[in-house]
Amino acid sequence: MNRYSIQSAFLGFAAVGLLWLAGARPANAQFTQNRETIQINQSDLPPEIHQAYRTFKAKCGMCHTLDTSLKPSLSAAQWTAVVKQMQAMASSHFNSREADQIAKFLAYDEIHRKAAAREAIGATSGSSPVAAGKQLFESYGCSSCHSVAGAGNTASALDGIGSKRTVEELKKLIVSPPSGSTMPPMDVPAKDLDTLVTYLLTLK
């Protein structure tokens, strides 16, 4: 073992360690972005959905985290469209039967787990619509594409949106984004939409 190789091993190690410790974004992002934060309680799933969940887990976690699909709220028709879109990506390998299964699980998850989570938000933060709106922002998965104050996906920051848009504009942008937009129309019922927009308006 020569001196130079020891030196470069040491330097390499030190560089990795320093970047890691400093929490430098390039180093850290790679480690944190792919953590799954949402756990599905499999024992709650009826048998046929359980099978569908396994297909979902095997096929939809290859390129991005399952969170990408478990966070946003979309209608059943939108999920079917997303799954069809994913099936047409290069290197995604599932057939139409598996695609149906996956869409079935996602629709089920929408009306059970996701709905229950939003119910709970209404119950715990009833007094403050802004706090509830903030939680709904998470719950509807807005943060998988948007960030607020640096938290979430910084590709599209919504900071200051409150002073740029009116209530009506915001509502429209969320449920029916302009055609050609990469944002999917979000399936947010009127009550939640009010709360969500109340929160967005505070982002000045």
Add this chain to the structure above:
Amino acid sequence: MISRSRVVSLFCAAVSLLAVFMPRQASAVPQFARRYNLKCSACHTIVPVLNEQGYMFKRLGFHLPPALEQGKAADRISQLVQKEREWSLTNNASLAVTDFSYTAERTTSEGTPPSSTSSFQVGSWNAYFGGWIPDTNFFYYSEFDIVTGGSTNPDLSNAYFGYSGGRADSSWYLAGGREHLQIGEGTRAAQVYSLLPNSPLLLENPSATNFVVDQSPVGVDAGYTWASSGYKRVFAATAKVTNGVNADGSEILTSSNRNSKDVWADVDFWYAPESGITYLGYYGKKDNVNTDPTGAQFTFHPVIRRQGVFGNYMFKSKVDVLAGYLHSHDGWAFAATGPFGNFVGNDYYVATDYYVWQGFAFSGRFDRLNQQITGVGGVGKQNLHDWTIGMNKTLTESGNIIGRIAYSSQAGSDPVGAVKGTDKLFQADISFNF
């Protein structure tokens, strides 16, 4: 007596230690994963081996291949550009460090005493800068190798600039600069990067003229790519003209009475998921240096030709079976004034990668290279064979830290002097990409 379980646990401890302390030719560009919030496995089976998506990503000028849904018009490259994330340094620069490697090698060669070496850690550090110029179809890519094989030896191995146009399902690009042949990136079996530490002999083993397919001279290339809906079939063709290096890949530093020129053609067809065939053709005239029987060095200008066919088939996303054939035909001079002959080589390899699950694979490869220099003074048919086995395991969910162990055994004789030799090599390494 040591109990069996003790032996097993010692063995496991040794293997896991090695798994943590492992030389690798790192090539991963994690800034791209970062750009889209994707895992490495979106574009690689296991880094650095590209899957079809990674292949398409490259062919589209470093834009994510969009879904190609039946009946829907595919996005134009200029539309993909509009949808790109905001340009940022972290989305354009990255670092790969291969460190903690352990190698043990034993070589024998007729007429010289056998040698055994082992070294703990041969590091390699590569920095990458690649991406797109905001709001334009221009792209760029550079790879700067800072440390190679444990020594600081800065080398700009890639630096090119390009433009891509057309639609995602029918696109073209033009690029120029210092570039590896592999910018054209054949299908899986033709890639220089495999899951094993060394490429198949036919791609990287120097021939009698010392010419290897994987060089990075300066030139221009053009490519066209067609894809059917869902990328079920992909057809791609690439042509490249380069200039400027000797047969052995070194820069021409002294005066040369001829230019070195290379012409490359690469045709790829992906016919099933993750399965494709590649035809590779090369023609070049190069400077080459040889030693005559009196021991004096002379320069000659052989014509060098390569033709190869490579293919792979992926069974059920689990078992990848790969094979390749490369034919070489180069001019050869025994002395400056002759006699002249030809170097002829035929290389064959077969390999299997078994993906136990995502990010964990066992691989094996057998390679045989038959070589001969014809003409007065040739030493007759010689052959070299090599088998290698290895294991790769990703150590993070993203897939950006990878541990690998591999063992290879090579035996045969060289085409120039017919000197017999063997080489047994054990390698273990770990690479960090971010």
